[in-house]
Amino acid sequence: MKTARALVVIVATLAGLASAQTEPSATARAPSDRIPLAVDLQERIERVTVTVKDRWGREQTQAIPVTVYRPAGDGPFPLVVFNHGRTLDRSTQGRSRPEHLARYLVHKGLVVMAPTRLGYGDTYGPFDPEDSGPCERKDHAPAAQAAADQVLATVAYARQHLAFVDAGRWVVMGASMGGNTTLATVRLKPEGLLGGVNFGAGSGGNPVQRPGQPCSPERFGQQWDGPAVNSQAPTLWLYWQNDLYNGAEWPQRWRQAWEQGGGRAEFHALPAVGSDGHGGVFIDMNRWVPLMEPFLAGLGVGRAHVPVRYRPVPDADLGKFDPLPANDTLRQAYAQRFLTAALPRAFAVGDQGAFGVYSGDWAEGRALGLCQRTGQTCRLYAVNHDVVEQLP
CATH class of the missing domain: 3.40.50.1820 (Alpha/Beta hydrolase fold, catalytic domain)
Known part of the structure; x- marks a missing residue:
């Protein structure tokens, strides 16, 4: 059995290393082993x-x-x-x-x-x-x-x-x-x-x-x-x-x-x-x-799942990308991948320049995960129409 694949997601590092990944359906091909x-x-x-x-x-x-x-x-x-x-x-x-x-x-x-x-x-x-x-x-x-x-x-x-x-x-x-x-x-x-x-x-x-x-x-x-x-x-x-x-x-x-x-x-x-x-x-x-x-x-297995919590940053400009660290690779990904994406959408940034973008189901968790997979500490930067502050 084979079904259509879901939305494309992106993960990259400060050096610009990026790879496109598709989440497989219940029966579709798994992500390539070329993905780190x-x-x-x-x-x-x-x-x-x-x-x-x-x-x-x-x-x-x-x-x-x-x-x-x-x-x-x-x-x-x-x-x-x-x-x-x-x-x-x-x-x-x-x-x-x-x-x-x-x-x-x-x-x-x-x-x-x-x-x-x-x-x-x-x-x-x-x-x-x-x-x-x-x-x-x-x-x-x-x-x-x-x-x-x-x-x-x-x-x-x-x-x-x-x-x-x-x-x-x-x-x-x-x-x-x-x-x-x-x-x-x-x-x-x-x-x-x-x-x-x-x-x-x-x-x-x-x-x-x-x-x-x-x-x-x-x-x-x-x-x-x-x-x-x-x-x-x-x-x-x-x-x-x-x-x-x-x-x-x-x-x-x-x-x-x-x-x-x-x-x-x-x-x-x-x-x-x-x-x-x-x-x-x-x-x-x-x-x-x-x-x-x-x-x-x-x-009796597994601790309770803690949802991602965040709140909008007052008066923040969604169109202006200015987290730290920031460079042209991050700004380009934000403008071309996040701002043009359909809702729901999320953009996460890492403490050393990694980022994750996702549009669709479980957007916040997937964007964070795609950023975190590099081993960096990541936080949500924007969700849907808002620049956000992630809560503990």
Whole structure:
């Protein structure tokens, strides 16, 4: 599945080093590895060996890249394993780097590990453990099991090799096929799992030729048939009304099937967002973060999220850019990237000349994050129509 990308964002340094980055949808290609690692999130790459089977029982063992983001300090910190979606062209799907989502979670005191599953990017090849068959007769369970096995391998790796991770308290999250991965992992009731978050899990489809009509939707819910499985971890289900893969009706039926199979689900049908709500995880943080906060609090992980607070500077001239430090690169970015951007918009500056610009969802947090990723201390300079003073 592949959906449209969100708005372009910019980050630069005083020396003028700049790179354009697009936030991926639930299933689009991740940001290029040419983008420098996020210093403030201590971004690093681990190689985790996984063994999986496809739906014909064929087995393969390979090392997959896992992106790690972590808070400052020694920890150990609770863990979130975030799972990406599935593109039509798996060979071009880069390393999973859900940076803005990770920044929100890291600021809550959580480690984030994002596996790039076997069969994508540099492990792309004829072996595809997530091939679930043709649209009219999909077999979802083997693909979901293969993905869940890689989650468990990631947690086992963290338990053995990453002292800053508390692998006895972890949460699984994912979007699209990553949402399927969440549900499959929860069904296994692994040690230490506290809960799961499903962003738009489904059974595939074609948003152009069959918008809102998923593939073999009855079969998707049948994965959970059988005797009720008690004591499963709670799950949060987040879907958008204009999801062009899943539609609005089938996710409700899948939730019912999940609960009939013994699962626990908190379900939210969110209003339409963008051109395709299937990518809501990355383009609608303004709506889903307030739902995530009480869910994670109920699991007993993560401190409360502190929103960015600011107030307008009286009589300040929005068109005159004059923070310190200031140079032609910053002034040009402000004039060309911020002042011409649609609302909502935000511009952040760093203490050594970095800056971040964002127009769209979660604008203040993303602009600050894009500035902070260089490791500098950053503050908001302007939001929408105002020069602002950031509050503690």
